[in-house]
Amino acid sequence: MPGLRHPSVLRAMTRAVADVSAARSALQVLGPRPDHELVDSSRAIVAATDAEAGGSRRVPEGDLEACRAVVRLEETHDAYEALLQEAEGRLEAVYRSAMEGKDLEEPDGRDESAAAAAGDDAAVQEEVIAVLRQAEEGKPVESVRLVDRQLRHLPEAFGRIQGLRVLDVSRNQLEVIPDAIGGLDHLEELRLASNALISLPDSIGLLLNLRILNVGSNRLRSLPDSISKCRSLIELDASYNGLAYLPTNIGYELVNLRKLWVHMNKLRSLPSSICEMRSLYLLDAHFNELCGLPSAIGKLSSLEILNLSSNFSDLKDLPASFGDLLNLRELDLSNNQIHALPDNFGRLDKLEKLNLEQNPLSMPPMEIVNKGVDAVKEYMLQRWLDILLEEERKSIAAAESPQAPTTPSAWLARSVSWVSDVSGSLVGYLSGENKTEKDAYLDQQY
Known part of the structure; x- marks a missing residue:
């Protein structure tokens, strides 16, 4: 990069890289960001509890403190990510100056650029x-x-x-x-x-x-x-x-x-x-x-x-x-x-x-x-049908057992019904009536 010969560019890049590294290290130490829905619910609980200050507390102290910890972690992530974004912006600006061979403090031509x-x-x-x-x-x-x-x-x-x-x-x-x-x-x-x-x-x-x-x-x-x-x-x-x-x-x-x-x-x-x-x-x-x-x-x-x-x-x-x-x-x-x-x-x-x-x-x-x-689709449909048929076989065997309940489960009833619905179409599908050549889509980029 030709601009690195300018001392101001080199100094600015060094500072920006150090700031980016520090912010990323801090975020790494913090660990994963808490789930957004968890943060929203935690904030709602904390806000409701604060609004009821002096009244009867509905949320156990331990749970309330856990909610506060989630909110604090989210706010800390926000702060460090803002620092990271600002540092990355500075680094990007310095990089552009270095690529263009310009000094960040270069006075020449500034009036002309400003006028334009x-x-x-x-x-x-x-x-x-x-x-x-x-x-x-x-x-x-x-x-x-x-x-x-x-x-x-x-x-x-x-x-x-x-x-x-x-x-x-x-x-x-x-x-x-x-x-x-x-x-x-x-x-x-x-x-x-x-x-x-x-x-x-x-x-x-x-x-x-x-x-x-x-x-x-x-x-x-x-x-x-x-x-x-x-x-x-x-x-x-x-x-x-x-x-x-x-x-x-x-x-x-x-x-x-x-x-x-x-x-x-x-x-x-x-x-x-x-x-x-x-x-x-x-x-x-x-x-x-x-x-x-x-x-x-x-x-x-x-x-x-x-x-x-x-x-x-x-x-x-x-x-x-x-x-x-x-x-x-x-x-x-x-x-x-x-x-x-x-x-x-x-x-x-x-x-x-x-x-x-x-x-x-x-x-x-x-x-x-x-x-x-x-x-x-054919392979997975056959696999699903096999699974349902196996479940039906197990259920029939269990129903014939003296210790088994006398009625099948609702899930099994739905499964057997679905098996009946797809069996006819599957037989035709497996016999080759609906088969096509290798999907051309997989030969090109999605």
Whole structure:
């Protein structure tokens, strides 16, 4: 790097590297971040107890102290992660200076650069002022698109543009969105992608008509809980950020959401409420740190496209309810540590595309996987049928025993019924009526 010959660059890089190392070491000592839902419940318990100060205490002292410890750990993580983010930002700036061969304290050319920047800012401001003037004059303004304008500031006055339905300020340099944005009662589409946003205002929850929200490629570490109030949302893109969790109640409120992109973040888990998104058609959570899925994931009855690839060493298992995703058409589980698919995986009859590459799979065997999606479905369906038949055999044997109960279990009744339903289709499937050649999808990148 040519810029390392400048003493100021070298000093700044040394300090930034030391600060990054110190912050990461502190986070490592702290251990894993507590689960977000646990943090929320702990905060609620502590707040309720503090509000009842002087009255009868409902929570045992030991449990209360445990809740306080969870909250303290979360706050400590927040503090050190803020330090880490600030240090990494400084290191990135120093690295750019080093690559460009510039001295951080270089005076030459600064006035010229500042003048050029001032000229650009003036042009942008004129464009912004023109939009606001048009609105003030009572002229209809339904769409504002200020994309790639090097915009650093969004005026509060934008929140008073009545009738605005589309606001696109993508690819700018915005660090803050004003609270006044909550005043855009008619806003349906808000695009804030590729800026430098660290947070979103709580007032975003006032956008009750918002249908599309894109906050991808920013520096967000969390989404405000109020985003759950945007019940008209059908598309939410929060990819390419630093999200460690999603709002606890997001699934209970965003029941109309059709597409959710949260890939390229730092998510360790998905909230259990996400299973209530009955309208969800697409879920992309690849390249995170997911340790698993909510146990009730099978309740996503409308889900057709699911990408969980590249969670690497963290994702090892799929819940038993996975086989209830009966409308699933495309599934990417590549680059994980999954050893076995759920026994009822064969129920995914509509599955057309399947990527299982780079997993230590033993069930189904790799020779089956290499034959394609139809072979995998056939193998897993036969396995599930065998399991149900074995359970039926054991139940019949137990029923004939004098010590056995006289009625079969409800689960067995359902299993036998399901066996009857699938037997006919399975016979045809295994006889070759519905077989296809090796799935071409596995020969190309997902």
